[in-house]
Amino acid sequence: MTLPAPSHPFLDGRSPRTTFVDLALLVVVSGAVLIALILWFDNAQGGLTGNGVFKSLELKPWVVDPANAPLYASNYLFYPAYGALCRLLDLLGVFAGDPRRQLTILNAVSASLCTGAAYLLARAVTGDRVIAWLTGAFHLSTSHVMFLAIVNEDIMPSYTVMFAAMSLGAVWFARPSVARVAAVSVLFSIGWLFEWRLMFPTLPAMLAALWFCERRWSLRFAWIALFLGAMVTTAALMALAWHGHPGAVGPFDLIWTGKAVRSVWAGFTWPKVGYLWDGIVAYLLGTGVTTFDGIPGWDIWRFATTFWLIGMAWVAGSVLWPTRGDERTRALVAVFGVTFLAGEVFNLYSQPQDPQMQINVMAWVTPAWALVLLAARRRWPARGLAAMTAVTVALFAYNVWSIAPLRGLDTKWRLGIERLEQLGDPSRTVFLLHDFDWTMVYASLHWGTSEPGVAALGPAPQALPRFKWIGFTGDVLRHPDWSTERHVEALRQQIDRALALGYEVIVVRLWNIPEAQLLTETGMVADAARLGALQRMLRTDFVATPVSVDPVAGSLYRLQRAAGR
Numbered sequence: 001m002t003l004p005a006p007s008h009p010f011l012d013g014r015s016p017r018t019t020f021v022d023l024a025l026l027v028v029v030s031g032a033v034l035i036a037l038i039l040w041f042d043n044a045q046g047g048l049t050g051n052g053v054f055k056s057l058e059l060k061p062w063v064v065d066p067a068n069a070p071l072y073a074s075n076y077l078f079y080p081a082y083g084a085l086c087r088l089l090d091l092l093g094v095f096a097g098d099p100r101r102q103l104t105i106l107n108a109v110s111a112s113l114c115t116g117a118a119y120l121l122a123r124a125v126t127g128d129r130v131i132a133w134l135t136g137a138f139h140l141s142t143s144h145v146m147f148l149a150i151v152n153e154d155i156m157p158s159y160t161v162m163f164a165a166m167s168l169g170a171v172w173f174a175r176p177s178v179a180r181v182a183a184v185s186v187l188f189s190i191g192w193l194f195e196w197r198l199m200f201p202t203l204p205a206m207l208a209a210l211w212f213c214e215r216r217w218s219l220r221f222a223w224i225a226l227f228l229g230a231m232v233t234t235a236a237l238m239a240l241a242w243h244g245h246p247g248a249v250g251p252f253d254l255i256w257t258g259k260a261v262r263s264v265w266a267g268f269t270w271p272k273v274g275y276l277w278d279g280i281v282a283y284l285l286g287t288g289v290t291t292f293d294g295i296p297g298w299d300i301w302r303f304a305t306t307f308w309l310i311g312m313a314w315v316a317g318s319v320l321w322p323t324r325g326d327e328r329t330r331a332l333v334a335v336f337g338v339t340f341l342a343g344e345v346f347n348l349y350s351q352p353q354d355p356q357m358q359i360n361v362m363a364w365v366t367p368a369w370a371l372v373l374l375a376a377r378r379r380w381p382a383r384g385l386a387a388m389t390a391v392t393v394a395l396f397a398y399n400v401w402s403i404a405p406l407r408g409l410d411t412k413w414r415l416g417i418e419r420l421e422q423l424g425d426p427s428r429t430v431f432l433l434h435d436f437d438w439t440m441v442y443a444s445l446h447w448g449t450s451e452p453g454v455a456a457l458g459p460a461p462q463a464l465p466r467f468k469w470i471g472f473t474g475d476v477l478r479h480p481d482w483s484t485e486r487h488v489e490a491l492r493q494q495i496d497r498a499l500a501l502g503y504e505v506i507v508v509r510l511w512n513i514p515e516a517q518l519l520t521e522t523g524m525v526a527d528a529a530r531l532g533a534l535q536r537m538l539r540t541d542f543v544a545t546p547v548s549v550d551p552v553a554g555s556l557y558r559l560q561r562a563a564g565r
Helices: 017-041 051-064 078-092 099-126 129-141 143-150 156-172 178-194 196-213 217-241 251-255 271-284 297-323 327-349 361-379 384-406 409-423 438-447 474-478 484-500 515-522 528-541
Strands: 429-433 469-471 504-508 542-550 554-561
Touching: 017 099, 017 129, 017 143, 017 384, 051 078, 051 099, 051 438, 078 099, 078 156, 099 129, 099 143, 099 156, 099 361, 129 143, 129 361, 129 384, 143 156, 143 271, 143 384, 156 178, 156 196, 156 327, 156 361, 178 196, 178 217, 196 217, 196 327, 217 251, 271 297, 271 327, 271 361, 297 327, 297 361, 327 361, 361 384, 409 438, 409 542, 429 438, 438 469, 469 474, 469 484, 474 484, 484 504, 484 528, 484 554, 515 528, 528 542
Parallel strands: 429 469, 429 504
Antiparallel strands: 504 554, 542 554
16 A cells, blocks of 8 residues: 555645645534533543642733733743633633633633644545544544543643644655745744653654655754754844743753653552553553453453554554655654654653553544545445544543543532531641642632641641642652651641641541552552552551541541650
8 A cells, every 4th residue: 555645734735625624623623522521521630630730820820910920931832822812711701710721722722723733644644534534533532632631631732733743744754845844943942832741752753753854864964953953043033022021931941851761650669560551551541441340351452452552553654664765765764753652651751541641642542543444435435434433432431431430520520628627627637648649639729739747837726728638658758769757757846736636537538548559540650659658657646537528528537746746
């Protein structure tokens, strides 16, 4: 099989009218579907992390006072852009005054634009209008894309711009020119200026595409130099544009922010290989099948999805193999293939199971699916695409079903925090929580954020901060170099101080949580030995009296010192 002649308007200068009609219709329809899902889901955090709550608090100054709001080097364009768009939503009356939920709408719009980019890429690669439509729909139906499009994580706008840059690079670098290389570099730079870490998987991919698509040695180095020069120039112009603004940095501080390179998340460990596998398969399929009793759901999910992905790669490779010497094939494989390889190596050093770490790295699935559709049409002209349409519909339905158990958590947690307030006066209560517990996230949302710890507290009662809490793994997160003994002593001292100051200490879920579950919820932050030592200290040095079992917060216990201490 061979690829058809290129038909992308940017590639050959001809623009079929249907392309723009299709593009507008696809963007509008996909946006409407995603917004409908947001309203149905009623869960802006999505049950993933609480990052969206804290991002919305950082975003708020950009909505109400952009002239004095601080910039953040690792998300240099995200806050200014989304702050302006939140002000627009305020004017339109869409979740007015609530950036936490406005983020979901903006992410849905961003994802719908990305669906349009997937359509254009598929049309450029295959020259087929129907295949382009189905590719856009498939892209939107993948688990990570659909999920991150309806929650308030901050990755979607940067992913959209980066995916567009990758798509253009995969098409234009087959026939590079000064304008094309510079334009892709600028778009690529805007993508990582929204989210800095997106630079690393795709930069080597872009340079590889320029290298392998140019047969003249001198021009190979020239194109690479042009791409890098345009990238540095874009960073310099952005630094100049924001010069003097609070938090502004220079161009080289933008290119290397060092975000999280020394954090507790950084570094390779063997368990991350398993997390990497889960992160890869979770990109395509949600975990709904794992909820059935009596079947090995996790194994079915992992292996079935793995075989699906391998099958897609095999079919796509068989389509491309006869044209392996064609620059169009080289550009496509280099941009998306090297991004995948470099990205997964990068992920082994960071958080390989996180959807935000996989969404851009697994972008190869979209053009691969376009090639699978092309193969299906050629093999079964009458029914091939009809069958693939059914697969896409089933994928979308399955992934929606997979997130259905998380529906309504915003409302449930608002009521849960109200119940906590009735059980314990916030001015007299310190909560002992796992740092990743949803009680921490929603208490921060409804009571206001505060740093964990009791060092700054005075005697009870104290009105502010309203939310007072001790993080079970707080010092583990902040001081990964400490010994286990030091972590145990630090946690003991914090609880003792809270009790000495006259506060009630309410422990949420941690008192009776199984060690295996505690290890799973903590992830890569601490090993079983450290978590076990912290939990043993809690049960040895303190006694707990049951308070209640909340439907969403879980078991609540009141702590006191053990006798004889």
